[in-house]
Amino acid sequence: MSDTVSPEQKTQTNTTTYLLGHLRDYGLLFALIAIMLFFQVVTDGVLLKPVNITNLFLQNSYIIIMALGMLIVIVGGHIDLSVGSVMGFVGAFAAVMIVNLDVPVAITIPVCLVVGGLIGAAQGYWVAYWNIPSFIVTLAGMLVFRGLSLWLLEGQSVGPFPKSFQLLSTGFVPDIFGVDRPNVTALAVGVIAACAIVYLGMRKRARNMAYGIEDEPFSFFVVRNAIVAGALLFVIYKLSTFRGLPNVLVTMGLLTIVYAFVTEQTTIGRRVYALGGNVKAAKLSGIPTERLTFLTFVNMGVLAALAGLIFAARLNTATPKAGFAVELDVIAAVFIGGASMSGGVGKIVGAVIGAFIMGVMNNGMSIMGIGIDYQQVIKGLVLLAAVIFDVYNKQKQR
Amino acid sequence: MQTLLEMRDITKTFPGVKALDNVNLKVKEGEIHALVGENGAGKSTLMKVLSGVYPQGTYDGEIHYDGQVARFNGISDSENLGIIIIHQELALVPLLSIAENLFIGNECASKGVMNWPETYRRTEALLKKVGLREQPATPVDSLGVGKQQLVEIAKALSKDVRLLILDEPTAALSESDSQALLDLLLELKAEGVTSIIISHKLNEVRRVADTITVIRDGSTVSTLDAATEEITEDRIVRDMVGRDMSQRYPERERRAGDMLMEVENWNVWHPEHATRQMIKDINFHVRAGEVVGIAGLMGAGRTELAMSIFGRSYGQNTTGTVKLKGQPIDTSTVAAAIRSGLAYVTEDRKELGLVLEDTIQRNITLANLRDVSRSGVINEAEETKVAERYRKAMNIRTPSVFQKVMNLSGGNQQKVVLSKWLFAGPEVLILDEPTRGIDVGAKFEIYGIINELSAQGKGVVMISSEMPELLGMSDRIYVMNEGRFVGELDASDASQERIMSFIVTH
Ligand SMILES: Nc1ncnc2c1ncn2[C@@H]1O[C@H](COP(=O)(O)OP(=O)(O)OP(=O)(O)O)[C@@H](O)[C@H]1O
Ligand SMILES: [Mg+2]
Numbered sequence: 001m002s003d004t005v006s007p008e009q010k011t012q013t014n015t016t017t018y019l020l021g022h023l024r025d026y027g028l029l030f031a032l033i034a035i036m037l038f039f040q041v042v043t044d045g046v047l048l049k050p051v052n053i054t055n056l057f058l059q060n061s062y063i064i065i066m067a068l069g070m071l072i073v074i075v076g077g078h079i080d081l082s083v084g085s086v087m088g089f090v091g092a093f094a095a096v097m098i099v100n101l102d103v104p105v106a107i108t109i110p111v112c113l114v115v116g117g118l119i120g121a122a123q124g125y126w127v128a129y130w131n132i133p134s135f136i137v138t139l140a141g142m143l144v145f146r147g148l149s150l151w152l153l154e155g156q157s158v159g160p161f162p163k164s165f166q167l168l169s170t171g172f173v174p175d176i177f178g179v180d181r182p183n184v185t186a187l188a189v190g191v192i193a194a195c196a197i198v199y200l201g202m203r204k205r206a207r208n209m210a211y212g213i214e215d216e217p218f219s220f221f222v223v224r225n226a227i228v229a230g231a232l233l234f235v236i237y238k239l240s241t242f243r244g245l246p247n248v249l250v251t252m253g254l255l256t257i258v259y260a261f262v263t264e265q266t267t268i269g270r271r272v273y274a275l276g277g278n279v280k281a282a283k284l285s286g287i288p289t290e291r292l293t294f295l296t297f298v299n300m301g302v303l304a305a306l307a308g309l310i311f312a313a314r315l316n317t318a319t320p321k322a323g324f325a326v327e328l329d330v331i332a333a334v335f336i337g338g339a340s341m342s343g344g345v346g347k348i349v350g351a352v353i354g355a356f357i358m359g360v361m362n363n364g365m366s367i368m369g370i371g372i373d374y375q376q377v378i379k380g381l382v383l384l385a386a387v388i389f390d391v392y393n394k395q396k397q398r
Numbered sequence: 399m400q401t402l403l404e405m406r407d408i409t410k411t412f413p414g415v416k417a418l419d420n421v422n423l424k425v426k427e428g429e430i431h432a433l434v435g436e437n438g439a440g441k442s443t444l445m446k447v448l449s450g451v452y453p454q455g456t457y458d459g460e461i462h463y464d465g466q467v468a469r470f471n472g473i474s475d476s477e478n479l480g481i482i483i484i485h486q487e488l489a490l491v492p493l494l495s496i497a498e499n500l501f502i503g504n505e506c507a508s509k510g511v512m513n514w515p516e517t518y519r520r521t522e523a524l525l526k527k528v529g530l531r532e533q534p535a536t537p538v539d540s541l542g543v544g545k546q547q548l549v550e551i552a553k554a555l556s557k558d559v560r561l562l563i564l565d566e567p568t569a570a571l572s573e574s575d576s577q578a579l580l581d582l583l584l585e586l587k588a589e590g591v592t593s594i595i596i597s598h599k600l601n602e603v604r605r606v607a608d609t610i611t612v613i614r615d616g617s618t619v620s621t622l623d624a625a626t627e628e629i630t631e632d633r634i635v636r637d638m639v640g641r642d643m644s645q646r647y648p649e650r651e652r653r654a655g656d657m658l659m660e661v662e663n664w665n666v667w668h669p670e671h672a673t674r675q676m677i678k679d680i681n682f683h684v685r686a687g688e689v690v691g692i693a694g695l696m697g698a699g700r701t702e703l704a705m706s707i708f709g710r711s712y713g714q715n716t717t718g719t720v721k722l723k724g725q726p727i728d729t730s731t732v733a734a735a736i737r738s739g740l741a742y743v744t745e746d747r748k749e750l751g752l753v754l755e756d757t758i759q760r761n762i763t764l765a766n767l768r769d770v771s772r773s774g775v776i777n778e779a780e781e782t783k784v785a786e787r788y789r790k791a792m793n794i795r796t797p798s799v800f801q802k803v804m805n806l807s808g809g810n811q812q813k814v815v816l817s818k819w820l821f822a823g824p825e826v827l828i829l830d831e832p833t834r835g836i837d838v839g840a841k842f843e844i845y846g847i848i849n850e851l852s853a854q855g856k857g858v859v860m861i862s863s864e865m866p867e868l869l870g871m872s873d874r875i876y877v878m879n880e881g882r883f884v885g886e887l888d889a890s891d892a893s894q895e896r897i898m899s900f901i902v903t904h
Contacts (some may be wrong), residue, residue, distance in 0.1 A: 044727075083399060119740060144550075160816045207778075207779060211779075211782055265775055265776055265778075266767075266771070266774050266775050267771050267774050267775075267776060268774060270760065270776060271767070272765075273753075273756065273766055274753050274756065274760070277753035277754070277755045277756055278749075278752065278754065278755075279763075280749060280750050281749075281750055281751055281752055281753055282753070282764070283711070283732060284708075284709075284711060284732060284750055284751070285732070285746060285764045285765040285818070286501075286709070286731075286732040286733035286735075286736040286737075286743070286765055287733070287764075288731070288733060297401040344753065344755045345755055346754070
């Protein structure tokens with residue numbers, strides 16, 4: 001072995017090996033962009049119309065929110081199949097509270113989140129402290145909560161909800177500058193976010209340079225950031241010409257930032273990765289592996305509850321079918337985003353992009369009028385392709 | 399003798415690392431050829447190239463085997479020519495029986511239906527050949543490592559082996575198991591099997607090898623022929639590390655200070671069989687600055703003792719007290735034990751010590767995230783500094799601390815585990831086989847670190863199956879057998895014989 005590499009070898013490493021080594025990271029982003037461009041063309045520009053972009057967010061928010069929790073569960077080495085049912089159940093629970101029992105919205109929402117947490121705890125308990133495989137526990141949960149929603153709703157749809165509850169999903173952030181079209185608040189948020197992304201990127205790069213470990217060529221860095229910031233500004237601009245920032249987008253954005261921070265920068269996040277990577281080693285390093293596993297499920301439950309509220313608010317009714325098969329979309333999003341089935345690997349941002357890829361495909365194919373039958377086939381194939389790509393990549397790196 | 403294998407100018411690079419740089423290796427038919435070199439020198443990589451684990455095209459250079467240019471696209475290609483490799487990590491399926499493991503992928507079956515009588519008959523023949531007295535139906539996970547190693551060899555024999563490659567076969571074996579294995583190699587040699595053996599145990603290498611090739615930093619340094627010259631261990635070491643090493647154990651001023659740790663009336667029962675007592679009424683102590691060795695055979699219960707003390711990680715119904723500086727401490731969970739000042743370096747680094755998918759940096763800080771974070775937020779710059787510090791101090795060979803631990807050589811992985819526990823800042827460090835699979839130079843470094851800890855007034859408990867190491871490093875040695883301490887010796891009057899006599903008479 002020699003760790004001194006000659007200069008000309010070094011430049012070569014920079015471009016080719018770097019791209020090879022990070023194919024997955026770039027690939028995901030470019031896949032999303034390519035898919036969007038594709039649908040933009042085949043739908044004659046409908047995909048990126050302001051109203052459709054707004055719809056995209058409204059339609060996919062609940063999947064993205066659950067993908068955040070699912071990523072953590074999967075990184076921890078488990079899986080949660082019950083999220084679709086839990087989401088439906090909590091929506092039904094909220095409907096019964098608000099519509100049938102006249103409980104105020106301000107009380108219902110926190111109660112529902114707590115219920116979600118308790119459901120997560122009930123399942124996590126068996127997984128964490130009894131070592132029962134999560135696949136089985138949550139498969140049971142999936143059946144139980146599907147049944148309980150039916151029972152709660154007595155097989156009927158319950159609605160409509162009061163306006164204040166609907167705002168959770170269909171509301172928009174008002175323009176504090178009063179211009180409204182374009183929505184200046186949205187634009188301001190967009191510009192600040194874009195600057196923040198570039199700034200944080202530069203800061204990280206500077207730090208890595210100081211340690212001599214930055215291997216991303218400068219040109220790549222510039223192009224990547226230009227694309228990300230540009231895309232962000234573009235989307236925000238489109239939104240601002242319609243009705244501004246949807247409330248769910250704000251919720252989603254904030255949650256994504258918080259979860260990305262927690263998973264990447266905090267001790268608890270670090271411990272979840274270690275737990276998923278090697279439970280025994282984590283345990284012998286003093287990490288309370290059981291409690292941590294338990295908490296990942298509680299967290300998942302709370303997020304599933306939030307997703308359930310948002311979903312019910314958007315449809316303005318709770319139906320017994322709400323959340324049916326949604327767990328599959330959520331899990332697919334996480335795997336498309338690069339998480340590994342065996343745990344320990346995966347990123348929040350990846351899961352969010354994975355969810356967007358699924359969402360754009362759903363939306364684009366619906367606009368094109370492709371039947372639900374073909375949609376399922378295509379989504380399935382995309383998931384398979386993404387995972388094959390992952391495995392192929394890993395083998396090539398050896 | 400004619401040349402069976404010649405590897406010419408083999409070069410293999412991984413992203414950022416040149417693992418092999420124009421390596422040449424020539425192996426004669428019917429000999430035992432030893433491959434030695436420091437951790438990360440490229441020994442395992444070279445053997446993976448040879449056996450087709452890294453297929454042709456992923457490296458440069460040529461392999462000539464039996465007079466032909468060999469091009470392997472996978473392991474099965476090399477196996478067809480009789481080249482069988484037994485990897486550093488054993489590759490048996492734990493829940494399957496010996497017979498099933500022997501013929502996995504190569505089953506005696508007609509039209510897909512297993513022929514069990516034939517399988518068992520052939521298994522028995524093979525087991526007899528390797529000198530393993532076990533039933534063919536015994537599940538592999540109920541065997542010790544030594545016997546598992548023999549099963550691996552039997553498996554190789556079942557495939558008509560011509561060239562047998564063993565990557566550190568004796569690293570995890572006890573003295574007597576190692577002897578048996580080496581004898582078997584000599585027997586196979588008499589039957590015409592050529593073998594390549596990688597080992598850090600130079601006395602073994604000297605005993606069996608006809609030719610020794612030394613690799614350093616990815617290149618061949620020398621090839622020594624036992625038939626034409628007298629090869630001393632010092633000579634091998636000099637080629638390996640590139641300088642003379644007159645001493646194997648660094649000097650240390652021995653002084654035992656105040657009482658540091660006391661373990662009293664320690665009893666532990668088997669985690670599954672509540673009636674089986676594994677640790678029986680053990681009492682021992684460690685003084686500040688003392689290095690205490692625990693000797694014993696495999697299965698004496700040394701690891702079980704250590705793990706039960708370290709946060710009750712082994713066994714059930716554990717009773718007894720652990721005191722630190724006279725005060726009883728809480729060791730009921732691993733986290734509590736660490737907080738109280740204990741650290742335990744496991745003997746099984748892959749299974750229990752490391753998160754292989756994670757980077758060196760993340761592994762080093764895992765047991766002590768508190769020191770690189772503030773209110774739960776990790777300071778990555780600080781973390782990198784810590785990791786860099788240990789990379790230098792421990793001489794971990796890697797292009798950067800952001801390398802995945804998975805990609806390190808075995809010995810360098812061990813240094814990462816050690817770094818992790820040193821960073822946890824313990825009062826008492828329990829080391830379980832700390833130098834397993836580690837080269838002579840690195841061993842010396844690790845001994846130096848142990849001495850440094852003792853100079854700082856820390857206590858060190860060292861479990862080791864290598865007697866010379868125990869005798870060379872410890873101030874005091876406890877002898878353990880069948881769950882009990884059966885003797886205690888001061889370093890000054892300890893010897894291999896005396897330790898063994900304690901074991902035999904109890
Ligand atoms: N898959 C990989 N990716 C990157 N680097 C690797 C990979 N495999 C091995 N290396 C590097 O190649 C070098 C040689 O490793 P190798 O495992 O061959 O060493 P070794 O001589 O067998 O050492 P040991 O005695 O510790 O087992 C090491 O520096 C190691 O870090
Ligand atoms: Mg090796």
